[in-house]
Amino acid sequence: MKSRILIAAAVLLAAGAVPWVASDFLQSLALACLMYIALATSWSMFCGATRYLSLATSAFFGVGAYTSAVLLDVLPWPLVVACGALVAAIVAAVMGAAVLHLRGTYFAVLTFGMTELIRHAITYVEKQVSGTVGRVLAVVPENHVVYLTLLLIAALAIGTALWVKKSRFGLALAGIGADEQRAQTLGVDTRRMKIFGFALSALFAGAVGAAMAVRWTYIEPSAVFNPFIGFQTVLIALIGGAASLGGPIAAAIVFSLLAETLRLQLPYGYMLVLGLLLVLCVMYLPNGLASLWQRKQGGKA
Template sequence: MNDKRFAGKPWRWLVLALLIAAVVPWVASEFASAVALSCLMYIALATSWSLFCGATRYLSLATSAFFGLGAYASATLLGLLPWPLVILCGAAIASAVAVVMGAAVLHLRGTYFAVLTFGMTELIRHAVTFVEKQVSGTVGRVLMEVPTNETVYLTMLAIAGAAIACAILVKRSRFGLALAGIGADEQRAQTLGVDTRRVKIAGFALTAAFAGAAGAAMAVRWTYIEPAAVFSPFIGFQTVLIALIGGAASIGGPIVAAIVFSLLAETLRLQLPYGYMMVLGLLLILCVMYLPNGLATLWTARQGRRNE
């Protein structure tokens, strides 16, 4: 009875939030719109990262690689293809690379997997730098024809909304159960008939698709992009920290954490350039010590007390 009553609540909240967020560029200042865009970017990245890594407990540090590939796809194809196809190409390229990367490293777990995904991210960054120097003679690219700020914002809103919707659907599907089974006990999942290798690669590619789409959309916010900026490890590390602090096993935790830390970032960077990272690190330490499942633990405990 309770399941039927609350089954539609996430969708109603999602639609309401998207409708409210859609009017921001027309009612808020340019600075507020830029902050909202940053929130949407990290919502998409943290939610999609949690979709795979939160369920399987694989610590991926490859988010910045997929983001950067999407950004370079956008910079290359902008002006040649319609804007929606540019976003889809960014997602497709990142997803294709994730399939190859996943096939190579997803048999590993723990520290080995994390280190290898970070190493492959650096390999991709240096490969893009080498190709850029050989082909165009320069490292970066200047973006001349870019969509309007409103178009970029609505695109990022659609990507964030799609990431949340996908997370809800996956969590309630057999595919989501297979991912959770891998996280709980991968060998047992195999004995129960789950093709763990295929499921892991599919989940990894799905995560990469959203990161690539986000990179393709955000690339046009800069007039000049270069590998050091769009493949920045900071993007990947911050995504992981936001997801872990919010609660990678939940859907709402990374969303709330992304909003809070995006607001903190813009506030503290103006006054204390290094204060934001100090706050982020302190909160991560506190969460690891007292809330191992992230801030979502507080909400779960409150709901448990209310149901008693």
């Protein structure tokens, strides 16, 4: 246990030194890794346990980004990120109360549809209130502040996922995923647990959106509510192993590196690799790449 804590502390310190020792390109690459680590970990925290396939990550990311854009000039940076996270969690709680009684394809389609609804609603409000779509971010924090903020969000997401996995709340979510009706008969308030878990997952997606918004000098709904962000988060989590903790983290790092490498050389190569790996995982590794490590550990035992 102590060795794991020491390794985690060393990794955190090394990651925290990146803004001062790495080039701008490497910093950008590290930001992408941290972004998808936080998104995939928080998505898996709820969806991996309950087996609900949510396609609403881009909605929470976009809500956090727009909250950041609106409040950036009036609040200190920590409060801006906290407000982005809080607004996303509230949106998720409302969305969850409306659709979490559904499962499977219906739930996935409705979460994607509500994401589009939120995007169009914000576009409409922007046109009516400001007369244009999008916002210019004139005053933004320094790059190292944004990086350290995202590093903290990713660390908190991993720590929270670890806590959830070992808590009674996590056991309740796992029970819902295994057999929701049985969990109800055992006294689990499944509706309340699902809404809270969904909102907790969205909290981190909103915080990531709020932090990443300042990387653009101009944001608009089509950019921050980009479905690709949500789809890639889901694919990374599924390929890594949504039921595990380390799988999504490792997959996020690998695919962030692949994305930057292949997009420069082969613009469509990254999506082909991602799709191919997803097909292979579904066919041969339904529990994701993390199952390879679990088999290896089981073989040693």
